[in-house]
Amino acid sequence: MINLIRSEVLKIRSTQVWFWMALLAAAFTALGTIGTVVEAVNAHDRGDVVDYYAVFTQSQGAGVALLVLGLLGLTTEFRHKTITPTLLATPNRWLLLAGKAASYAVFAIVYALICVLLNFAIAIIWLSAAGVPLDYGHGVPGGVLKAFLSLVLTGMFGLGLGALLRNQAAAMVFGIVYIFILDNVLNFVPWVRKGYAWTPGGGLKAFLSNGHIEGMPDDVHLLAPVAGGLLFLAWALALLAVGGRFSLSRDIS
Amino acid sequence: MTGPDRPAGHGANPADGRIVVDNLTKIFGDQRAVDSLSFTVEPGSVTGFLGPNGAGKTTTLRMLLGLVRPTSGSATINGMKYEALPRPLQTVGAALEAASFHPAHTGRQHLRIYCAAAGLPARRADEVLELVGLGQVSRKKTKGYSRGMRQRLGLAGTLLGDPKVLILDEPANGLDPEGIRWLRGFFRHLAGEGRTVLVSSHQLAEVQEVADRAVILNRGRLVRAGTLGELSAGTATTVVRGPALGPLQQALTDAGFGGTSEPDGALRIRTDQLAHVGHLAFTHNVELHELRLEEFDLERLFFSLTEGEHQGADLDPPGRGQRPGLPYQQQGGAR
Numbered sequence: 001m002i003n004l005i006r007s008e009v010l011k012i013r014s015t016q017v018w019f020w021m022a023l024l025a026a027a028f029t030a031l032g033t034i035g036t037v038v039e040a041v042n043a044h045d046r047g048d049v050v051d052y053y054a055v056f057t058q059s060q061g062a063g064v065a066l067l068v069l070g071l072l073g074l075t076t077e078f079r080h081k082t083i084t085p086t087l088l089a090t091p092n093r094w095l096l097l098a099g100k101a102a103s104y105a106v107f108a109i110v111y112a113l114i115c116v117l118l119n120f121a122i123a124i125i126w127l128s129a130a131g132v133p134l135d136y137g138h139g140v141p142g143g144v145l146k147a148f149l150s151l152v153l154t155g156m157f158g159l160g161l162g163a164l165l166r167n168q169a170a171a172m173v174f175g176i177v178y179i180f181i182l183d184n185v186l187n188f189v190p191w192v193r194k195g196y197a198w199t200p201g202g203g204l205k206a207f208l209s210n211g212h213i214e215g216m217p218d219d220v221h222l223l224a225p226v227a228g229g230l231l232f233l234a235w236a237l238a239l240l241a242v243g244g245r246f247s248l249s250r251d252i253s
Numbered sequence: 254m255t256g257p258d259r260p261a262g263h264g265a266n267p268a269d270g271r272i273v274v275d276n277l278t279k280i281f282g283d284q285r286a287v288d289s290l291s292f293t294v295e296p297g298s299v300t301g302f303l304g305p306n307g308a309g310k311t312t313t314l315r316m317l318l319g320l321v322r323p324t325s326g327s328a329t330i331n332g333m334k335y336e337a338l339p340r341p342l343q344t345v346g347a348a349l350e351a352a353s354f355h356p357a358h359t360g361r362q363h364l365r366i367y368c369a370a371a372g373l374p375a376r377r378a379d380e381v382l383e384l385v386g387l388g389q390v391s392r393k394k395t396k397g398y399s400r401g402m403r404q405r406l407g408l409a410g411t412l413l414g415d416p417k418v419l420i421l422d423e424p425a426n427g428l429d430p431e432g433i434r435w436l437r438g439f440f441r442h443l444a445g446e447g448r449t450v451l452v453s454s455h456q457l458a459e460v461q462e463v464a465d466r467a468v469i470l471n472r473g474r475l476v477r478a479g480t481l482g483e484l485s486a487g488t489a490t491t492v493v494r495g496p497a498l499g500p501l502q503q504a505l506t507d508a509g510f511g512g513t514s515e516p517d518g519a520l521r522i523r524t525d526q527l528a529h530v531g532h533l534a535f536t537h538n539v540e541l542h543e544l545r546l547e548e549f550d551l552e553r554l555f556f557s558l559t560e561g562e563h564q565g566a567d568l569d570p571p572g573r574g575q576r577p578g579l580p581y582q583q584q585g586g587a588r
Contacts, residue, residue, distance in 0.1 A: 007370035014362040015355065081353045084320065085410060088347055089370035091319045091336040252320040253312065 004090055004099030008073075009106060017072060021065040022111060028061030029115040033122045041130045052135050053210040055123050057143035059115035060208050063154040064179065066108050070158020071175050073100050074248065075168035083252055097163060097244045104155035112151045116144060139210050149229065150208055157200060157236040163243025187220065197222050203231030269331050269344075270296035270417045270449035272317065277326035279312050279473075286312045288473040289326070294451050294466070296417075299444045301460035302453035303555060304470035310453040311349070313470070314422050318347050330418055342371035346411030347420040352403060356396030360387055360406050363395060364413060371414050381409040386435070400427040408439065419443060421452045425459050437462055461551040469555055481551070488554055489525035493534070494518065494543035501530075501539040508533060521547070 012018050036054045043050050077083040090096045127134060158175065165171040183201035187193055196202045197220065206228025223231060272294035279287040287309040294300045304310050315321040317328040319335035330338065330345055338344045354363050364378035382391045385405040390398070398406065404424060411419050425433055440463035443450050454460045460467070467484055469476040477484060490512075493501065498520055505512065505522055510530075512522035522530060527546055534541050 003370055003372045007366050010362075010366050010369050011355075014359075014366070015357045076355065080355045081350060082355055084349055084353045085367055086370075087320060088318060088345075089342050089367045091338070091341055251315075251322060253315060 001095070001099060001102070004095065005103050005106065007089070008100050008103035012069070012103065012107060017069070018107065021069050022114065024068075025062030025065035025111050025115055026118055028064055029058050029118050030122060032058035032061040033119045034126075037123050037126045040127065041132055044130070044132045050132060050135070052138045052140055053143050055127070056119065056136070056140045057147045057208065058119045058123075059112055059144070060147040060150055062111045062115040062151055063204075066104070066111060066151050066155040067158040067175055067179070068172070069107060070104050070155040070160075071162045071171045072168070073104060073159045074162040074243075075166060075171045078166045079168045087252060093248050094244055097159075097240060097248060100159055101156050101240065104159055105152045108151040108155045109148070112148045115151075116148070143208075143210060146208055146225065146229065150204060150232070153229075153232050153236050154204070157232070157239060160236055160239025160241075160243050163248050164239055164246070165243075166247055188217070190219075193217055193220050196220050197228075198231065200232055200235040203228045203235060207232055271332070272328075272330050272418065272449065272451060273332075274313065274317065274328045275326055277313065277316060277328055278324045279309075279316060279321060280324045285473050287316070287323075290470070290473065290475055291326075292468045292475060292478045294449060294468075296449050297447045298466050299440060299450040299452070299464045300466040300468060301457070301464035301551070302451055302468050302470065303455070303457055303460060303551070304453075304476075305455050307472075308455075308470045309473035310455075310470055311422055312473075314347070314349065314420055314451075314453060318345070318349070318420065320349075340371065340414070342367065342373070342416065343414035344416050345418045345420060346414065346416040347422075348404075348407035348411045348424060349420075349422045350407070354395040354398075354403065354406065357394060359392050359394055360398070360402075360409070361391040363406065364410060367410060367413055373413060377413055378409075381412045382406075384412060385409040385439070401429060401432040404428055404432065404436075416448075418449045419451070421450070423454055424452060425454060433459060457552040457555055458550075467551065476555075484551070484554060487523075489523070490547040490553075491522045491524055491527055491530050492543065492545050492547050493520040493522065493530060493541060495534075495539060495541045498539060500537045501534050504533045504537050505530070519543070 033055070036051065036058060040050045040052070040055050074083075077086055086096065087093065090099065124134060161175060162168075162171045165174065178201075183199070185192070186196050186199050186201065197206065202220075202222055206222040207225050209222065209225055209228070211225065222228060274290055274292050277287055277290045278285065290309070290313060302310050302314070312321060313328070316323045317330070317335065327334070335341060335345065354360075358366075360382060361378055364381065365375050368375050368377050379388070379391065382388050385408050387402060387405050387409060390402065395403065395406065404427065408421070408424060411421065425436055428436060437459070440450065440452070444463065444465075452460060452464070461481070464481065466478075466480050468478040469484075495501070498518065502514065502520060505520070508529075510522050510524055512520055512524075514520055524530065525546055527544060531541070531544055533539075534544070
């Protein structure tokens, strides 16, 4: 397994995709941090409660980059037909899938570390300059840990989606449409949104929340954070299992 | 590569290297791509796996390598399915298609990825790149590689684990004459090292030069398998040319010699008795411009074995562009 992870990490490292995704992750983290810090400064100036949880958990913004990296994990192999030499080196397809999942977890951890550092650096410098006192209570440590875990799970989720769809263009379009359109539609349309809590987006949103989420419709009741995290994990594992069973196990001809 | 750095797969057991295909069948929809195919590739032999495109060669090799699931039957290497081999790259080297590379990877990066997967030292990638003559372009991205360079890179990949068994699918495809010449030398090099080589090709003449055994496939079924000596037994052909061969043709028929009459007027007689044919020509007062024994030709054998069956328009026809001639009886006498 160690050899397989080394090989998969080398695959990711030997193209520029990891760099651009790191940049994307940093950009999303920075934008999210700046938005929440500005809100925090305004809240402090108004004498309102500062949402430190939101300020210090913006590393979750790297999720989009991890989703894309995960999506590319297998779809790139099919697109460039490298799946053939890959399976010649690792004939056990479940082992290959597990190795890829572990490799993306490694990248998720590295991305998460970078993004947490960036998040904290921007927030601490800006809040200090604005005279807002720093406070790491309010569930911040747990929130940072959950943001960390969410990135690992998002990479696995993307990998599973890629394993299922195999076609890179289809997987990318579906992933982007899901994040930016479908998730909002599921969260917005009456009746449909009653089931939102059980979708991957609903589970992830619940997991990353601090117990309450503003702006949700009254008839949408998200799960508790831990349950939401377990739901998102279940979605990721289910996609990997279904992708592995019905798509990756097909003939490579 | 010698000494302790040599990957352990090579030469670990002299009995290793046998490929056994047993009653292998693959059905795609309503098409039987491979139909009850059985053959054995003996250790240390270079075996040509021959047939026209669409004969089922690639599907068979992919089943052998665990990439395609057989409908029935089995294919094993060293008595095991490929998926069950403990160190697959150190046991079998396979090159199936010329374009299985990420275009943004260099040749060196491509090979190092599989070195890592197989637990081989990264320097092995450089060694095999030098071996196939790609050392100078090892740091160039594969998207800039020519077809021939891609073929060589694929072949380099087969050698990473220094395996005893090599499985190559149409390695000469797209190669220029220089590349084909290099490939022949490469085969001889592999054969000289005592490796088991199974090489599929629809370019039969290329394989004939290096193979000592052949498995001939057509429409997914085995047509013939054996050593080239076994396959060539009884295929000796005498070629006769002359301005008026009619009397000789009749004399040959009367004497029990079978054969064909070529469109260019030559007679091809299934015998190695040159003197007998020459004597018949003399006694029947037939002028000859050519009387020679034709060397064994795998292409011609293939066509004779699959005459009237194969639809292999892509298979290089024998005799440099000529299909086998018609039997005497159908031709209605030589011109």
